[in-house]
């Protein structure tokens with residue numbers, strides 16, 4: 001079952017449970033929570049920032065050319081504890 005993160009709409013007037021993000025296990029078919037199970041105040045589903053961060057720009061930032069330009073060295077693990085310098 002997937003886990004969803006919720007947080008109080010108004011964290012300043014929330015109980016300790018929903019002031020911070022809390023996780024709720026729900027099936028996909030279940031309605032999203034609208035109220036905190038502890039205090040009954042309105043909560044909203046928190047959008048995971050992890051999904052947003054995985055963008056194309058991260059990939060190109062880690063390209064060989066860009067690493068070289070920035071003065072980084074990329075090491076490739078050849079196995080057996082040996083590393084090969086590729087940039």
Ligand SMILES: [Zn+2]
Nearest residue numbers: 015018036039
């Ligand atoms: Zn609460």
